[in-house]
Amino acid sequence: MVSQLGNGIVLGAVIALTAVGLSLIFGVTGIVNFAHGDLVTLGATIALVFALPTDDVWGAQGLSMWIAVPLTVVIGFAVGALLELILMRPLRRRQVGTVTMLVVTIGLGFIIRYAVLIWIGGSPYTYPVPIEVQGTYLGIIDLTATEFRAVILTIVILVAVGLFLTKTRLGTAMRAISDNEDLAESSGIDASSVYIATWSLGIALAFSGGILQGIVTNVSWTMGFFLLLLMFAAVIVGGIGNPFGAMVGGFVIGLVISLSTALPVISDHPDLRFAVALAVMIVVLLVRPQGILGSKDRVS
Amino acid sequence: MKSSDIILSCTQVRKHFGGVIAVDVDDLEVERTSITALIGPNGAGKTTFFDIVTGFLDPDSGEILFEGVDITNKPAHAIAHDGLVRTFQLTRILNKMTVLENMLLAAPNQTGERVGNTFFRRSTIAAQEQTHREQAIALLDRFSLLSLKDEYGGRLSGGQKKLLELARALMSNPTMVLLDEPMAGVNPALGERLLQYVLELRDEGMTFLFVEHDMDIVMRISDRVVVMATGEIIADGTPSDVRSNPAVLAAYLGEHAQDDIAGAEEGSEQ
Amino acid sequence: MTGDNATATASQERDTSRSTQHAVGTLLALLALLWLFWSSGFAWIIVIGVLIKAAVYAVSAMSLNLEFGFTGLLNFGQVGFMLVGGYTYALLVPHELGRAGSAGGSWPVWAAVLAAMVAGVLLGLVLGIPTVRLRGDYLAIVTIAIAEILRITVRSFSGLGQSFGIIQYTESFDNLAPGFVDSWAASLDVPPKDLWLFIVAWIVVLVVLGAMTLMIKSPWGRVLRAIRDDEDAVRALGKNAFWYKLQVLMIGGAIAGLSGVLFALDLSQISPVNFLPLVTFFAWTALILGGAGSLVGPVVGSIIFWVVLTQTSSLAEDLFPGMSATAVSATRFILMGALIMLLMIFRPEGLFGKREELSLEIQ
Numbered sequence A: 001m002v003s004q005l006g007n008g009i010v011l012g013a014v015i016a017l018t019a020v021g022l023s024l025i026f027g028v029t030g031i032v033n034f035a036h037g038d039l040v041t042l043g044a045t046i047a048l049v050f051a052l053p054t055d056d057v058w059g060a061q062g063l064s065m066w067i068a069v070p071l072t073v074v075i076g077f078a079v080g081a082l083l084e085l086i087l088m089r090p091l092r093r094r095q096v097g098t099v100t101m102l103v104v105t106i107g108l109g110f111i112i113r114y115a116v117l118i119w120i121g122g123s124p125y126t127y128p129v130p131i132e133v134q135g136t137y138l139g140i141i142d143l144t145a146t147e148f149r150a151v152i153l154t155i156v157i158l159v160a161v162g163l164f165l166t167k168t169r170l171g172t173a174m175r176a177i178s179d180n181e182d183l184a185e186s187s188g189i190d191a192s193s194v195y196i197a198t199w200s201l202g203i204a205l206a207f208s209g210g211i212l213q214g215i216v217t218n219v220s221w222t223m224g225f226f227l228l229l230l231m232f233a234a235v236i237v238g239g240i241g242n243p244f245g246a247m248v249g250g251f252v253i254g255l256v257i258s259l260s261t262a263l264p265v266i267s268d269h270p271d272l273r274f275a276v277a278l279a280v281m282i283v284v285l286l287v288r289p290q291g292i293l294g295s296k297d298r299v300s
Numbered sequence B: 001m002k003s004s005d006i007i008l009s010c011t012q013v014r015k016h017f018g019g020v021i022a023v024d025v026d027d028l029e030v031e032r033t034s035i036t037a038l039i040g041p042n043g044a045g046k047t048t049f050f051d052i053v054t055g056f057l058d059p060d061s062g063e064i065l066f067e068g069v070d071i072t073n074k075p076a077h078a079i080a081h082d083g084l085v086r087t088f089q090l091t092r093i094l095n096k097m098t099v100l101e102n103m104l105l106a107a108p109n110q111t112g113e114r115v116g117n118t119f120f121r122r123s124t125i126a127a128q129e130q131t132h133r134e135q136a137i138a139l140l141d142r143f144s145l146l147s148l149k150d151e152y153g154g155r156l157s158g159g160q161k162k163l164l165e166l167a168r169a170l171m172s173n174p175t176m177v178l179l180d181e182p183m184a185g186v187n188p189a190l191g192e193r194l195l196q197y198v199l200e201l202r203d204e205g206m207t208f209l210f211v212e213h214d215m216d217i218v219m220r221i222s223d224r225v226v227v228m229a230t231g232e233i234i235a236d237g238t239p240s241d242v243r244s245n246p247a248v249l250a251a252y253l254g255e256h257a258q259d260d261i262a263g264a265e266e267g268s269e270q
Numbered sequence C: 001m002t003g004d005n006a007t008a009t010a011s012q013e014r015d016t017s018r019s020t021q022h023a024v025g026t027l028l029a030l031l032a033l034l035w036l037f038w039s040s041g042f043a044w045i046i047v048i049g050v051l052i053k054a055a056v057y058a059v060s061a062m063s064l065n066l067e068f069g070f071t072g073l074l075n076f077g078q079v080g081f082m083l084v085g086g087y088t089y090a091l092l093v094p095h096e097l098g099r100a101g102s103a104g105g106s107w108p109v110w111a112a113v114l115a116a117m118v119a120g121v122l123l124g125l126v127l128g129i130p131t132v133r134l135r136g137d138y139l140a141i142v143t144i145a146i147a148e149i150l151r152i153t154v155r156s157f158s159g160l161g162q163s164f165g166i167i168q169y170t171e172s173f174d175n176l177a178p179g180f181v182d183s184w185a186a187s188l189d190v191p192p193k194d195l196w197l198f199i200v201a202w203i204v205v206l207v208v209l210g211a212m213t214l215m216i217k218s219p220w221g222r223v224l225r226a227i228r229d230d231e232d233a234v235r236a237l238g239k240n241a242f243w244y245k246l247q248v249l250m251i252g253g254a255i256a257g258l259s260g261v262l263f264a265l266d267l268s269q270i271s272p273v274n275f276l277p278l279v280t281f282f283a284w285t286a287l288i289l290g291g292a293g294s295l296v297g298p299v300v301g302s303i304i305f306w307v308v309l310t311q312t313s314s315l316a317e318d319l320f321p322g323m324s325a326t327a328v329s330a331t332r333f334i335l336m337g338a339l340i341m342l343l344m345i346f347r348p349e350g351l352f353g354k355r356e357e358l359s360l361e362i363q
Helices: A004-029 A036-051 A065-093 A098-120 A145-167 A169-179 A181-186 A191-216 A223-238 A243-262 A264-268 A270-287 B046-053 B076-082 B099-106 B115-120 B122-142 B158-171 B188-203 B215-221 B239-243 B246-251 B254-267 C004-039 C044-069 C078-092 C109-131 C136-156 C179-188 C192-216 C219-229 C231-236 C241-267 C277-290 C297-319 C325-346
Strands: A134-137 A141-144 B006-017 B020-031 B035-039 B061-066 B084-086 B176-180 B207-211 B224-229 B232-237 C095-097
Touching: A004 A036, A004 A141, A004 A145, A004 A169, A004 A191, A004 A223, A004 A243, A036 A065, A036 A098, A036 A191, A036 A223, A065 A098, A065 A191, A098 A223, A098 C136, A098 C277, A098 C325, A141 A145, A145 A169, A145 A191, A145 A243, A169 A181, A169 A191, A181 A191, A191 A223, A223 A243, A223 A270, A223 C136, A243 A264, A243 A270, A264 A270, A270 C109, A270 C136, B006 B046, B006 B207, B020 B046, B020 B207, B020 B224, B020 B232, B035 B046, B035 B188, B035 B215, B046 B176, B046 B207, B076 B084, B076 C231, B099 B122, B099 B158, B099 C219, B115 B122, B115 C192, B115 C219, B122 B158, B158 B176, B158 B188, B188 B207, B188 B215, B215 B239, B224 B239, B224 B246, B232 B239, B232 B246, C004 C044, C004 C297, C044 C078, C044 C179, C044 C192, C044 C241, C044 C277, C044 C297, C078 C109, C078 C136, C078 C241, C078 C277, C109 C136, C109 C241, C136 C277, C179 C192, C192 C219, C192 C241, C219 C231, C219 C241, C231 C241, C277 C297, C277 C325, C297 C325
Parallel strands: B035 B207, B035 B224, B084 B176, B176 B207
Antiparallel strands: A134 A141, B006 B020, B006 B061, B224 B232
């Protein structure tokens, strides 16, 4: 069981990183972004394509990962802003219902998913990074050096996001709109710029999470959709609408998934460990639907 | 006070949101077959109080008895089923259904609302539907809504929606009705007829508790007036008692309120 | 207030435009069928093949219609219901596991079908109990998650076929075909099994449509439509909205389980890879296209959807000769994704739905 601790932390880091974006978008705009998982895939894919040797796939640039990754994250910010400006905002202006917005995100996710399939095909790819041996950290956690650095980097990013949300004006505005949009607007906050910032940051985080997952496992066209389900579990367990909840929930779910492989049935059928995460999600919904850090009025 | 049947009693009912106390009612009793007005400035907690009594909100503490039965934590639908119904300040009629369907929904004990019966008790259901239709049409007629019976609820004007909500509440043959600003937006002549109807219903045994801002109405038809401000009850008595209560005048802001009460004073000579 | 005349005219106007709407929808359906006949070269075997798929998805879409179209519930895990229905059926009737041919099962067809529907009911309960008291998004999230987890679970257990699936389970159903099917099939030049499934599938469609009509037009159906509109108002009228929503998920689950049986019979062998989210997406597209909240919408939508989907596949291959088969179907799915987005934005009521009655807000 202890040997899975490292895996749990890595998986938790990926989920936390990707779930924060989902949570921010939901909190500020009220939309559950069902395309979030596929945007994770898109980020991982763009970085992959930048890094692969030319002619491996269409658009491959053969860049070093040190360039490909930051470049992709920057593109993530841009994609997020674009999504808000050319899709979400016009729809809001039209006052389409929330169900329509939801189905639009589902359709968008589908489009991205199958576009990636066309782009890189159905088989998984790995990033051109050296294969490493695992070391042991803190006496019990087994990670490779890359995984370790990736987890540390993720924690740094999450802390930075946390500071952004609590210490900057824009971050505070995001939290204010999350709590009560009308009240926030009447105190002078410009909701439309906050929306762009939210989508921008959210997708950049999704792209980052995708790259992270790609580094520690691989890149495939369905990777993000699957992560979406884990993100949902994380957000529900941690507390819907609360980005800190998503961070906490992410690590909780990651650890639950990995550590559950020690249980009898699951050790024989390892894929079932994801079912455990789902079971946890359902139990939370039954017992405390607002999750660890959420507030009750968001819930019904 | 006369000893008569208390139909609704609320004791020590408290509710807070965040740090703000929304409702803090020590004691409120409503007598059977009476018309009680609940008045107070905006934000006094009247609608929150209604939400708590009718089960749409759970209080932090307190006890609410309806016909002697504890309904404090009962779900909203069960309370409505028990005979305590309400209308909403922002009307909640069904916009995507016709006026007539809105009424038919309110009819209690429609066998057809159990899915199994849909297949096996068709003639019973049809007969009940017919009876309910007739009742609905009679009520709609009284409320001057009959010509709109096939119109979508969403197409009605604000005042018409208020009337529909009231008609719909009465359709369920309730024992007690909580009305939240029932006459807002309703034209005065029709409103007058409806008030007479409410008085008739009261005489036939129904109990009313209503929130109103129109002091004229309040003073004329209420048996009793309860005044709420900042979540608490600050006055409780007959209309004349309350009219002359300085705390009540103080709770309302400015001369307009005083004018309302003073004007009602003049208008309410028998 | 409007006088009697004004309302009468408003109603009349609504009726006329409704008739036009119905006429247009029916016309499009007939055109789709004509196209199917013509482009298949009048080969009945192709026509019947497409119409079987249309029937399967018509039943699935009708279940979604009950849930979303009439009650406003967001079920994005329909493929999960079809999975439990299909697998329950296949595992109970005589069958073989895809790997190493280990055989099993002994139930008669009718019992296995009932069991499949019960499985759907149970899944509806499992999904509903945690979520009916919560905002509508939660059901959407839980359904999507459970459907995928079910797929992974089935893939994990050898007793359930793992990735090799279940095969050889159609025989008991095929044997039920009465004598006339053989001769009729011969005259149309189609395999008798296909014709039999076609007949049964469309009888199922009609039966489900009939049941839905009775249910929706009843006082029970009226409560559902009210819940779709404003759940709290329904509560204020003394009705337990949570219980109604649960009933809808259970009945919808039973119908979806039934569609899973037809789905499995059509494929003749099932494995986890047949139950991807794509299936849910197809069912939703058929529903929205045909018109959520209308009774015939899901059926017509399914027919038109399948005709277009199958008859454009050859088109795509002709247009993009260099593209791999995967890329071609992926392109079609991308276009479908775009289609459903455009439909929801510009014409959410589809062909037969009523815009005024659609509830597009999450409650």
